[in-house]
Amino acid sequence: MNVSVEFIMTGLFVFALAGFLGFETIRRVPRLLHTPLMALTNALSAISLVGSIVVLGGQFTAYTTILGFVAVIASTINVVGGFLITDKMLKMFKPREKPKPPEAAEAEAGS
Amino acid sequence: MNVSVEFIMTGLFVFALAGFLGFETIRRVPRLLHTPLMALTNALSAISLVGSIVVLGGQFTAYTTILGFVAVIASTINVVGGFLITDKMLKMFKPREKPKPPEAAEAEAGS
Amino acid sequence: MNTFLPLATGFFVNPDTDTLRYIVISLFYLVGAIGFVLSLKWMSDAKTARKGIFAGEIGFVLAIIGTLMLPVITTTGYIYIAIAVLIGAAIGVPLGLLVPMTAMPQRIALSHAFGALAAGLVGIAKYYDNQPDIGWFVMAVLGIEITLGALVFTGSLMAAGKLQEVKWLAQRPIVFPMQKTLNFAVLGLAAVMVVILAVDPSQVWAIPVIIVAGLVFGVLLIIPIGGADMPTVIALLNSYAGIAAALLGFVLENNLLIVAGALVGSSGAILSYIMCRAMNRSFRNVLFGAFGATEAEWGEQEAGSIRSASFDEAGDILKNSRLVVIVPGYGMAVAQAQHKVRELADTLEKEGVEVKYAIHPVAGRMPGHMNVLLAEANVPYEQLLDMEEINPEFPQVDVVLVLGANDVVNPAARHDQKSPIYGMPILDVDKAASVMVVKRSMRPGFAGVENELFFNEKTLMVFGDAKDVMGELITEISGNRDSINV
Amino acid sequence: MNTFLPLATGFFVNPDTDTLRYIVISLFYLVGAIGFVLSLKWMSDAKTARKGIFAGEIGFVLAIIGTLMLPVITTTGYIYIAIAVLIGAAIGVPLGLLVPMTAMPQRIALSHAFGALAAGLVGIAKYYDNQPDIGWFVMAVLGIEITLGALVFTGSLMAAGKLQEVKWLAQRPIVFPMQKTLNFAVLGLAAVMVVILAVDPSQVWAIPVIIVAGLVFGVLLIIPIGGADMPTVIALLNSYAGIAAALLGFVLENNLLIVAGALVGSSGAILSYIMCRAMNRSFRNVLFGAFGATEAEWGEQEAGSIRSASFDEAGDILKNSRLVVIVPGYGMAVAQAQHKVRELADTLEKEGVEVKYAIHPVAGRMPGHMNVLLAEANVPYEQLLDMEEINPEFPQVDVVLVLGANDVVNPAARHDQKSPIYGMPILDVDKAASVMVVKRSMRPGFAGVENELFFNEKTLMVFGDAKDVMGELITEISGNRDSINV
């Protein structure tokens, strides 16, 4: 397995640009959303799922297949769990509600 | 001259990322700096200087050498002129000065 | 074949003979990458954040479809993949839906461990599959990638354990002589192995050494770091995991991995930087400072008289104020008191008391921790004020209700140069007319330092579990009201 | 060799045999690209903007050094390059240093023409050098690139001419029957040629056709566009030039070109979008709207009495106000009156009058035009207020001094649905207590529409060249003061 010099050099361009882009976007995320952001990047960092699928599906040797199997499970957990959690968190963020009629508010407070 | 599919596909990654990055950075440039920005991108778009140098320096045929010669001149004008103008403009932007002693201000107003 | 094979090798598709497939897969990856970029972009605004999740999901679906089109995958391979994905989803769904918000920091640390595990295993498999036919550069990248995967794996597990306050894991930083030397020796060992492999990729024995060294280093890295610094460490590990994914992209010649890895890497780096700055500390200090190890010295020092209040008294004071600011901290998370807090606020508002929340940037155990918990309890996010907004207002506040927060309101950070938290910006609650502190005991917070606020004559302590205290106060306040109404 | 040669062909370095050189050159390009990114990033803040120029320059130096390392360049080639660069610099330096700020829009349009010329010529040379051995995709890219280069070349020249108000170029949009059909036919011709070449790259004759079609289309594109829309068109052409550079990057397999081209492309697109939005128009309307062509209809319509004032009266009024807001427009640029304006403001301030500047986003002929001119005259930039900031303040203003501005203060934009500028956000100067308009005649501004503000009873016209009028007012005001002082 040898990667061409060409790929490495263009890969560096891609890496540098994506790094800058990440920096520019993420430093504007408000504090409010830092926890959902962490959960989301968690899901995104499970992108090694792509590599895991190849290792498992390619069935190169019994040994690598086992490694791939574990890797696919581990990264799927992350993708699925990560997106679900981020979604669950974001659902909670609500802007101020319209003031409720007093009885409703009272009923809720007592519940 | 044939470009490999690999290059085109990675090139698209580079293009998309650089485009996003440009968008994210430039939309934050304040109005104050829009004219210097135009002058600067003018200089940057003279990057075809790189291609021009190859065409001229490679001396493939008399015909392409002439084209290259004109191209190098044209893009050098842009690079040199673009940076100089941007610099000249930016030098003018000054934050509020400390209030001058009245005589100095008067002398200037009269000049 | 020479050392530099055409790109196709890592990608498993030969662009010259199987051009169309190559192009289609690349386009799937390209659009997937754009999805990830948009996902983060939209996450930077509460209004578009949920669209961001959607973009990320689309990105993932495209990435997976593209990968499944690779010709290298065998028919039984597809079956195995389906099984593994189902198992993963079967674990992932409950992990996503059932974990309570209060356990979020641990949950996130844990999933870093999974991510690192996957990245590390893929790297290892790639090595065994291709050795010894590996160029020196790729081998070096692969070696680093495996090391990173291993250390993030154990490091994240340790961090999760410390955050979950697992019994057999010391919360306090553990320091011992020659610690740094040992750490660097272990990391150095891994580095030497990487060099050996780069020189001669057939030295198969070096891989297990790298793996073990990485795993051990992950543990050693976390041992001297106190629980309070875990969030910063988690963000750093997140960044490492991103870098590992990007390195894997170089090995697999996959730009999508590079993009996603770089995005995650910069996200983790920025978040840990933000946290460090909010605590006025350096990365070096977080990683090697053994912060909080010296608690004993601090525990004794100060003494003085404290005033404590019954629920009855406390309820009266709250009810009779005009403006109450609630300062939640880690204790609210532990007690899962966020719903009760909102109830208390509602009750007070019905009494005509204005209620605001003051959110310190590092209150709790992760950035935005308090925001998520209060959002869960339906507190509208406009009511949550950042430190910079609320600090100038404290002199006008009647009562500050400090709820399981400690370090973030410790005035020592302002003036005591010897204190380990000196220089960290804090909520200036001591500027308010009076302060009410709800916690279970006089024990210090996670930085392990005594809090002089508790001995301030303005301060009233209300001892008890945050949730219980909230319940009592609500009964007192609304109960009193009823008796008046009757 | 098959259709997809290894990357090295375009790059002129074989990465397999000349690896070190390949890596070094690539790294130069990579760091150069990073320089360009930083350059734009730093340009987004007045404090770091000059650092941005520096980063861009470093980027360029690296790009050039990297390119000079390519083995394809012959010894005589180096000499030719040196000569060409010297000639270019000899033209570029005076163009950079001597062109007055007021001629900036033309200057920028002109240099788009140079940039497009270079990009187009390189594309053409590449074609002749390599034909017929060109793959269909690359050929198509090359064809589009050449078309873009040609059309941006003539388009920019036309735009520069219109802005410079060259005699033999009509300022007003020229419309004729079947115009759109003709335009599309010319563009269609170029497109057909591109297809022919993609199918069979040996059809050498098609290249001149593409070039001519592109050149003609550039002219046709600008003919129906009025002078006032030129800045938007220039930004659009800038964007096209960037795209052409990026396409060239694909042809030459050079990532640096792709990055720089994409950055310039998005910059141009954003600026033209911002301008369109500030004028409340669509791209379509700018390109095909023949905006201002219908002036005649408008010129006559309104009539009414105007009040005009002598310099003496005007000076008195200004001197006796508390708050004067100066609204500069294109006329200030034409008259080069910026220095005199600052002098007037200084004189007024010495009289105890407060002076502010209100800058409309599309005042003048390019975005930020007024800012640059006033900066040249040393007006501190904090004193320049954006439209959003100043509009709510107008009711408190005593006198608004409209200086060679017209369309940007035309109240018809607010209420007259038939006016071509209807919906463009304007400076609400008619809300002020009184308005003083300095211009040479009653002629309309660049949108070619009558301005009802001039007939408003609050309005006083002061006719004359902006610079002269400023001079007179300064003498009046400071002269008066002297006589009082004596």
Ligand SMILES: NC(=O)c1ccc[n+]([C@@H]2O[C@H](COP(=O)([O-])OP(=O)(O)OC[C@H]3O[C@@H](n4cnc5c(N)ncnc54)[C@H](OP(=O)(O)O)[C@@H]3O)[C@@H](O)[C@H]2O)c1
């Ligand atoms: N948020 C982040 O991103 C982040 C990142 C890095 C570091 N940190 C660190 O974490 C700390 C956060 O400060 P903080 O003020 O939120 O928390 P803290 O200083 O750790 O104090 C939490 C307090 O809550 C009390 N508590 C615990 N369980 C409780 C319960 N069930 N009911 C009532 N009270 C309870 C504890 O006292 P008792 O035991 O007496 O009840 C403790 O003093 C800071 O040191 C910060 O530097 C945070």
Ligand SMILES: NC(=O)c1ccc[n+]([C@@H]2O[C@H](COP(=O)([O-])OP(=O)(O)OC[C@H]3O[C@@H](n4cnc5c(N)ncnc54)[C@H](OP(=O)(O)O)[C@@H]3O)[C@@H](O)[C@H]2O)c1
């Ligand atoms: N800035 C941009 O980015 C941009 C972009 C696209 C379009 N535009 C368009 O450009 C226009 C800008 O509006 P504007 O109000 O600044 O300018 P304007 O509407 O073009 O009006 C300029 C006025 O200045 C007067 N003038 C010309 N030379 C003068 C001199 N030497 N001394 C005194 N007065 C002189 C002219 O009247 P007399 O001939 O009677 O003197 C004319 O009415 C708008 O229509 C806008 O949409 C601008």
